[in-house]
Amino acid sequence: MIKYYNRKKEKYEIENIAGEKILRWTYESPVGKTFLELFIKRKVVSKLYGMYCNSKLSRKKINGFISEFNIDMSRFKNKENEYKSFNEFFYRGIEEEKLIFSKDKDIFISPADSKLLALNISSKKNTINIKGFDYSIEDLLGDGKLAKEYEGGLSLIFRLCPTDYHRFHFIDDGVCLKTKKIKGKYYSVNPIALEKVDKVFIENKREYSVFKSDNFKEIVYIEVGATCVGSIIQTYNENSKICKGEEKGYFKFGGSTVILLVKKDVITIDEDIKNQSEKGIETSVNIGERIGTIKKMHH
Template sequence: MIKYYNRKTKDYEVEKVAGEKYLNWTYSSPVGMKLLEGIIKKKLFSSIYGWYLDRSLSKSKVKGFIKQFGLDMSQAEKDEANFTSFNDFFFRKLKPVARPIDISEKAVVSLGDGRLFAYENIDLNKLVQVKGFTYSLKELIKDNKTASKYSGGVCLILRLCPTDYHRFHFIDSGICGETEKIKGAYYSVNPVALQKVEKLFCENKREWSVFKSDNFGDILYVEVGATCVGSIIQTYTPNKKVTKGEEKGYFKFGGSTVILFFEPDKIKIDEEILKQTNLGYETYVLMGEKIGDKA
């Protein structure tokens, strides 16, 4: 059972996990772990499943998924009947009014929908994956020079569940550089998996880029793939000016994670979110929602 904090209700809620029984069995049983290491974490497994979800045959899964997880489809640009495949539904766009953005230049907003951990004054060699498991930023992006800029800064980890809106956005106006791609495995990023696989973020396929924001310094974006995420799609144009809230990219099917790193003394995260992180709980946030302020 995974609990997270809801800022609106000021209470804890239990996450509805897609494929929960399968996930628990895979990461908890000897047979499941053997299948994980031998087949499931491999690119071929995710690519084949992703190929199926791109086909019209997979449309039959959409209605049941919406009903099972109680998704509000009135927020989507397309009607349920107009999706061409399950992936078309999965990375659906939302109506602009569904995700209002705090446009204040001093407001730090969430890059997407998901469950958020926030850490201040970070040690680059001991970034927190889950309690007891750490990793280093140098291992994560394989670029020592870039990594060194963020010592003592802020780290935000936004975990996107399969039930979440799966597009991610720029949190400020500015210019983003080229995307660097790192090949890797396809472990799940669910807390069940994070408690079983050491340095999971450094094992999985990932992409990173530096966003030179107008108000919050140079922000390091790291997108991490996961089981059945056949692709991380970058939709932005490198080295072109973007506005706050503009789309950066999206994930195809599967739970995924975006990690942001800020230089020291650039932002201050809301105390409520920091408190829940210290207690071990993620905070549920929506794209465009204010989560902090300019320092």
């Protein structure tokens, strides 16, 4: 059972996990763990499943998925029968007018529909602690110089479930630099897996880019691939003007994660998210929703 905080209803809820039985078997049983190490974390498994999800055959999964997870299709551009494959449905786009966010320059918005954990980056070791594992920012980025700029800052971890909208957006006006790709494995990013596999985010395939935000200094956007995520697709234009709310990219099938690194003393996270994160509990947030505000400096 994965408990998360629903801030709109101000109560805890239990997440409905796609493929929970298989996940538990894979990450918790001896036979499953052997399979995981031999096959599941490898690219070929994600690739084969990706091929199936891109095929017409996979269309028949769509309706069952929508009803099982109670997905509200009214926000999306296409009706359920208009998708050519499960993957096409998976990275479905939202209608422009349904993408609502505050234009206020001081408001920091969520880049995705997801479960959010806001963690302080330790200024001594430059690490974040997830599920009892210390993750070094340098290992995450593979760049010590860049990592150093985020000491004592914030890491915002947005976990996208298979049932979520799978596109991610920019949280401010600005300019985004070129994407750097880091090769890796394909472990699940579900909390069930995070408790069993040491350092999932550093092991997994990921990409990052520096976003020169107009109001929140330089933010590092990291996209982490996971089991069955064939790929991370970047759709933004490098080095050109970007508006708040604009799409940055999307994930193909699977659960995935977007991590934002924010410099020290730039934003104040909303109290409810901060309190839950301190207990190690994620908060569900929607794309464009306010999650914090700019930190006002007192002179």
